[in-house]
Amino acid sequence: MLGLLSEGPASGYDLLKLFDVSLANVWPATQSQLYTELGKLADAGLVDVAAQGPRGRKEYTINERGLAELRHWITDVEPTRVVRSDMLLRVFFLAQVSPEQARSYLRRQAELATKQLEHIASIREFVERGDDNLSVYGRLALEYGLGLAESQRQWAEWAEGQIR
Amino acid sequence: MLGLLSEGPASGYDLLKLFDVSLANVWPATQSQLYTELGKLADAGLVDVAAQGPRGRKEYTINERGLAELRHWITDVEPTRVVRSDMLLRVFFLAQVSPEQARSYLRRQAELATKQLEHIASIREFVERGDDNLSVYGRLALEYGLGLAESQRQWAEWAEGQIR
DNA sequence: TACATCATGTAAGTGGTTACATGATTAG
DNA sequence: CTAATCATGTAACCACTTACATGATGTA
Structure with missing residues (x-):
């Protein structure tokens, strides 16, 4: 979620669609999980709700703390050695x-x-x-x-x- | 666990060691999970405790239902399409x-x-x-x-x- | 007698899935 | 007006990890 939001603001719904044609091929997740995760990220202060739209739409943006966390994850956290198959x-x-x-x-x-x-x-x-x-x-x-x-x-x- | 037991009777401890040099390379799991899973399999009636040894050692064997479940899993259940990375x-x-x-x-x-x-x-x-x-x-x-x-x-x- | 190894378990918590639940807006 | 699409959420459950906890037995 942080990675996708680093490209620009988006709603959960936007992210869900983008996710399905990109990241889902290397890291599957459900609609349920994406929304839950966005909620957690907002609570943790890594993303903000920048705007509200029709139908309860919430547009999220990544903030400085979120960007820092994303970069930390990319450069400092080792990918898991074994891939499950x-x-x-x-x-x-x-x-x-x-x-x-x-x-x-x-x-x-x-x-x-x-x-x-x-x-x-x-x-x-x-x-x-x-x-x-x-x-x-x-x-x-x-x-x-x-x-x-x-x-x-x-x-x-x-x-x-x-x-x- | 069913697969490993299909090769012969073993204790949780035996399975743990065998697991670490074989299956762990394609499907990591912890000691905790292996023991928990053995307990569940015994409760579900797919494996039996055939013998008890020193130090509370329990020797498990796979039974007919367990073998049937193992074969079902191999031939009838489709492997997950996407591997997480x-x-x-x-x-x-x-x-x-x-x-x-x-x-x-x-x-x-x-x-x-x-x-x-x-x-x-x-x-x-x-x-x-x-x-x-x-x-x-x-x-x-x-x-x-x-x-x-x-x-x-x-x-x-x-x-x-x-x-x- | 002390150390390595054998041997088993549980509790708390996180990550993830399935299924359910709801409703607003827009285009034809 | 009706169907597609936009849009968000929650509850129950299962899989898995981390950390803790305990003790018996064999061997040097």
């Missing part, structure tokens, strides 16, 4: 299903990786022409996703062949 | 810090990927000679991790060069 977790236990089922599981993962590649391509169009910060840096994140999906596709196809 | 989340907001700091962040990620490659190599030795199911399938997961870390290293180095 229940896809990979299942792999450890593939001996518990038949070889056919195990191969089917891995084939499905290869297919999902291919779909993911297409999904990223569709987002690409969205972000392609945009010189705002989110678009510029979102493109870097996009390329990561591309490499990841490609790497996963190759691995899943290889792994499928490993099951005897 | 706070590393990638930060990338979206790198415009909020100086170009030097942004490059430094990405360089650090490249270094961490390299370290991760070394870490995986060390686990490899551990798992290398083992014909038990966990070792056999753990090796598949390991190769995934290898590809992922390599992909991340390349991306981070490329991305660093993109910051003007």
